[in-house]
Amino acid sequence: MNGASGSSAEILGLIRSGTASTRAELIAKTGLSRSTMAQRLSELFEANLIVGGGETPSTGGRPATRLAFNDAAGVVVAAALGVTGNRVAVVDLSGRILAEHEEAHSIADGPTVTLERIAGRAEDLLSEAKIDRGEVWGFGVGLPGPVEFAAGRPISPPIMPGWDGFPVADWLQEHFDCAALVDNDVNVMALGEREQYFAAEDQFIFVKLSTGVGAGLILNGELQRGDQGSAGDIGHIYVPGHDVVCECGNVGCLEAIIGGRALARRLRAEGLPTSSSRDVLERVLAGDTAAVLAVRDAGRELGLVIAGLVNSLNPAVVVLGGIFAGAGDHLLAGVREAVYRRSPPLATRHLRIVASAAGPRAGVVGAAAIITGHVLGERGGQ
């Protein structure tokens, strides 16, 4: 993971991004000597990370071998855990999903039960896809709460009872016998959505509205985790005018007002039996007026908080994801209304506010990307 210049990781990055694909181009880009370059490339060939991908069109003289990243050098297992469900997938090094499975769960079952279930599902998917365990580069996981990324464990997660401080990455490393990285679910969703659909955008905000509410911030092209790993934790921003008590122990938090539980409670109070975020969404999709109104109101409150982010961070793109992104225009309309009303023209003139295109797959694609990036950095070596 060392960013030192001319490292194998840097060379691999140049090849993977298509910035340079011949020895001559790589030498020109890095300033390395011919002999150092030969040594680094030979290591990358030995690690099976690059392949000689054909010859470049001849310009006279000996044709140069074109080098390419080997997408098939391995696979990554990825899991996106929400409060009420999870998705596990086997993903190749370019982010393509080779096999996947989704199921309902309760995060309150605690870490051991949940992780055993996830690990078992991963085994099944590998068998199903006929992939040998030796090909697995690592296990990437997204969790619905703040995560200390370096230590790989949740920290004081408000809606994950029993998980506080549990060494998730260590557990997976031990029980699944491969590298494991854990990050906040919205961070991995942001990485996945951007990698697949907005690779050129360096100022990118992903906002999740499900049972929990959170944001993943990619600024100057980098995922922001903050000083303690809690960057993007917008679910507990104060929304004036409400006295709802939040599970975090505070009053008037955004999540307590517009999270899936709050919306279900609102519909129940109106006589509509609704117990989960999914129930709320189904009512919206069925055209139930009370549910549509609830989601639109939620969009307005969310929009005021997003307007604060737009004013502060001036993103180019805001993507709305999570379960309620499935409500499409009903949610978008409320958010856009608030943002265009409350953010200055300079911050909104080129701003796009859209629903997630990756949808429920954003999490696993992003969880895979953190492993791929990490292992490429490591195997690329110094």
Added chain:
Amino acid sequence: MNGASGSSAEILGLIRSGTASTRAELIAKTGLSRSTMAQRLSELFEANLIVGGGETPSTGGRPATRLAFNDAAGVVVAAALGVTGNRVAVVDLSGRILAEHEEAHSIADGPTVTLERIAGRAEDLLSEAKIDRGEVWGFGVGLPGPVEFAAGRPISPPIMPGWDGFPVADWLQEHFDCAALVDNDVNVMALGEREQYFAAEDQFIFVKLSTGVGAGLILNGELQRGDQGSAGDIGHIYVPGHDVVCECGNVGCLEAIIGGRALARRLRAEGLPTSSSRDVLERVLAGDTAAVLAVRDAGRELGLVIAGLVNSLNPAVVVLGGIFAGAGDHLLAGVREAVYRRSPPLATRHLRIVASAAGPRAGVVGAAAIITGHVLGERGGQ
């Protein structure tokens, strides 16, 4: 400004930061060949950017020459423009102020009058410090509004009548005959405060409370300008419960509620003749209860917005600057109260909220730093 590895700029950076100071160390860090390194160093010596700073302690064999950055290779002229005053300084390449001058002005005098005054003052300071014009690397300026950094001009600045789109950098380049860069005033204050006092902090927020209100965000060690240059523009975030009309044309903006003009208006309404931010501050420092109360209330409202930033960005340090930082604990108390009430424990457990140490000098030190960084990148070459 090319970040290509093994560039002269990178070598200069390694030397300037003290990461490497001998040829052997530089070769080890960059992987460059001996001959390429010799060529790059020879260019840096010719450009007078490095000096042979003595010999390293002998470990047997020929003692290695220790290389050092030449702080005295040039000077930078810097100007920090506020709504009601400006400061111009001549600064060396390490950020040390060699000569400076502060005076009151009105930004509403418009760009030509203001810039002519600033340029004249810069000439005076160079004469005073006996510095030849040929030694000036460039002119860095901070302006109290959104700036399109690449173009060097303000964009739709709400409190700078007559400045919208004026090519400030081009004007200075032409009239002062040197490189010029222009950025938002709070961005340069953030850079200056961090360079001088918080160099080790990569998650750093600087908030200015003067006539205007704004923030400079340094995240993952990088100043955030956003997609259109308006990142940090927190002055127009919506504060519910107020119906004050802002100069931007919206209602309930933070700046319209706690900016210097709003505080002066509040004191006038209480029968205390007060016309400017400075007047308000003087009353606070004189212990006037109404003024102290006004600043403390302002701190609480500002604190709620800062709490939103703390939740979203999880900084390690929040520095309060601008004129009202002079109110010290009266302002800090209100801000801290709101942040600790509204931000989760994980985001606040190591958070420091302090008043600016650079004080009124943060702007010129930061404006100088953007020029120094830019020119080092350019003169360092590819």
